Amino acid sequence: MNSANTKTKITKKDLFKANWRWLWSSQICWNYERMMSTGYLYTMLPTLKKLYPDDDDLIEMMKTHNQFFNTNAYVGGFIVGMDMAIEEKEGTKAKDTVAGLKTGLMGPFAGVGDTIVGVILPTIFGSIGAYMGLKGNPIGAIIWLLVNFAVLFLRFTLLPLGYAQGEKLIYAAGDKLNRITDAAILLGVTVVGALIPTVVSAKVPLVFQSGKVTLKAQSVLNQIMPSLVPVLLVALCYWLLGKKKMNSTRLIVCVLIGGIILGGFGILSK
Amino acid sequence: MTIVWWQILLLTALAFWMIIDQITVGILCNYPLLIGFVAGIIMSDIKTGLVVGATLQLMVLGVGTYGGASMPDFMTGAIIGTAYAVMTGKGIDFAIGLAVPVGLLMVQLDVLARFINTFFLHRVDKHIAEGDTKNVARNIVYGVFPWGLSRAVPVFIMLIVGNNVVSKIVEWMPQWLSNGLNVAGGILPVVGIAILLRFLPTKKFIAYLIVGFIAAAYLKMPMLGVALLGLALAIMYYKQNDNSDNNKSQSQDDGGVENELGEYEN
Numbered sequence: 001m002n003s004a005n006t007k008t009k010i011t012k013k014d015l016f017k018a019n020w021r022w023l024w025s026s027q028i029c030w031n032y033e034r035m036m037s038t039g040y041l042y043t044m045l046p047t048l049k050k051l052y053p054d055d056d057d058l059i060e061m062m063k064t065h066n067q068f069f070n071t072n073a074y075v076g077g078f079i080v081g082m083d084m085a086i087e088e089k090e091g092t093k094a095k096d097t098v099a100g101l102k103t104g105l106m107g108p109f110a111g112v113g114d115t116i117v118g119v120i121l122p123t124i125f126g127s128i129g130a131y132m133g134l135k136g137n138p139i140g141a142i143i144w145l146l147v148n149f150a151v152l153f154l155r156f157t158l159l160p161l162g163y164a165q166g167e168k169l170i171y172a173a174g175d176k177l178n179r180i181t182d183a184a185i186l187l188g189v190t191v192v193g194a195l196i197p198t199v200v201s202a203k204v205p206l207v208f209q210s211g212k213v214t215l216k217a218q219s220v221l222n223q224i225m226p227s228l229v230p231v232l233l234v235a236l237c238y239w240l241l242g243k244k245k246m247n248s249t250r251l252i253v254c255v256l257i258g259g260i261i262l263g264g265f266g267i268l269s270k
Numbered sequence: 271m272t273i274v275w276w277q278i279l280l281l282t283a284l285a286f287w288m289i290i291d292q293i294t295v296g297i298l299c300n301y302p303l304l305i306g307f308v309a310g311i312i313m314s315d316i317k318t319g320l321v322v323g324a325t326l327q328l329m330v331l332g333v334g335t336y337g338g339a340s341m342p343d344f345m346t347g348a349i350i351g352t353a354y355a356v357m358t359g360k361g362i363d364f365a366i367g368l369a370v371p372v373g374l375l376m377v378q379l380d381v382l383a384r385f386i387n388t389f390f391l392h393r394v395d396k397h398i399a400e401g402d403t404k405n406v407a408r409n410i411v412y413g414v415f416p417w418g419l420s421r422a423v424p425v426f427i428m429l430i431v432g433n434n435v436v437s438k439i440v441e442w443m444p445q446w447l448s449n450g451l452n453v454a455g456g457i458l459p460v461v462g463i464a465i466l467l468r469f470l471p472t473k474k475f476i477a478y479l480i481v482g483f484i485a486a487a488y489l490k491m492p493m494l495g496v497a498l499l500g501l502a503l504a505i506m507y508y509k510q511n512d513n514s515d516n517n518k519s520q521s522q523d524d525g526g527v528e529n530e531l532g533e534y535e536n
Contacts, residue, residue, distance in 0.1 A: 027293035029413030031387035133324030136317035190500030193482025237464035263453025
């Protein structure tokens with residue numbers, strides 16, 4: 001805990017190195033016990049070696065960074081950046097601060113990152129891509145690939161931003177982030193609404209005959225509402241997911257079997 | 271059409287890469303559509319790959335791997351489904367019927383990979399105590415292998431031995447089952463949509479769900495158009511709440527960060 005280590009400066013090159021390591025390693029050794037702890041440690045390792053020439057300090061801080069950590073990898077670089085700024089200034093004295101900061105921020109960051117990068121982006125671009133892909137058109141898939149490259153570029157800016165701005169920015173941006181997340185969700189929900197009638201294909205091919213009058217079930221349904229069957233199926237699945245013992249995997253199995261049975265008996269068709 | 275050795279190797283490499291991609295750069299990520307696209311290129315039948323991938327994509331739209339939960343591995347499903355659809359010429363429905371069970375079974379191997387990495391974690395702990403930074407780093411990087419091999423090995427095996435087995439299944443498959451699979455392929459996207467609606471605060475934004483539905487079902491607007499409509503609505507929402515939020519934040523302290531998670535659960 002000598003004071004010499006506090007004079008070591010973190011350079012732009014160090015930031016880039018950490019950024020690069022975070023990109024490749026944050027989840028590389030993900031495990032059930034401490035999740036992203038190893039990835040965090042691997043990212044910090046060059047910085048730690050630079051800041052703590054003393055072996056005991058180094059071991060102490062390596063232990064600190066190999067504790068439970070789990071957040072969204074896309075935005076987690078921001079936390080690493082803040083951590084680097086604090087350790088550069090305070091050294092081993094910041095041990096508890098850093099541990100608290102990591103555990104305090106990983107949840108909110110996971111919330112924002114998982115929602116926007118993990119759900120809303122795949123919803124929007126997955127919907128467009130799948131809609132085109134079902135017709136054999138690769139343009140949607142290619143757009144999505146380009147978007148992913150753009151996201152890759154953007155996430156590289158977060159770690160230096162965290163280093164430069166630190167806590168200040170988090171508090172200032174809290175409100176704004178909420179609104180951006182909400183607006184993104186709104187966009188996602190709109191796209192999902194359009195998804196129901198376009199990608200779910202289910203018709204009722206039954207034909208009823210009484211005397212000379214034939215009644216086609218599907219044309220009756222169409223008069224009530226277009227895509228009524230897909231809407232009802234989505235509502236049914238939504239309701240089922242609210243049941244206690246239902247999860248996504250079970251639901252997929254149920255729908256697969258249900259589809260085979262209904263299709264086999266000719267009650268539903270594509 | 272049969273599969274040749276370099277296609278098997280490329281598909282195996284794709285299987286290894288896709289999970290590493292997912293936990294690192296996120297280009298192909300855990301998106302069956304993009305995996306199917308690449309698998310289609312390898313099998314020189316892009317259309318089949320896209321359709322298989324797109325169908326699987328719609329089933330997992332809202333499914334993520336958050337907090338360490340495993341999701342159905344329809345990426346592996348997309349590779350196997352595309353390869354067999356091209357090999358057998360049996361079409362998309364057959365591919366989906368094959369890809370879904372494969373994807374569900376593969377979850378077990380995802381769990382296994384995440385479990386095996388605990389072993390490396392404990393070796394890292396040991397080397398930390400010794401202050402051996404080189405071995406600390408090395409053991410973390412070893413985590414690549416449980417991840418990659420958990421996908422690559424099954425794909426390789428299925429492509430090698432699958433040729434005969436699958437052609438037997440194809441011969442055996444009765445007509446009613448292919449009809450049923452056809453229908454199942456058509457309605458499986460409802461699962462992804464329902465999961466998404468459960469995850470998102472749908473009740474709060476139900477009006478926009480209806481707007482999106484009207485645009486597509488009644489006005490026959492293409493998906494990109496709906497996305498632009500949604501974008502316009504999102505911008506309006508953002509600007510409208512700008513003023514009211516400014517007023518609020520003057521009276522309140524900035525506790526915004528803490529509230530974020532709680533708000534989704536409303």
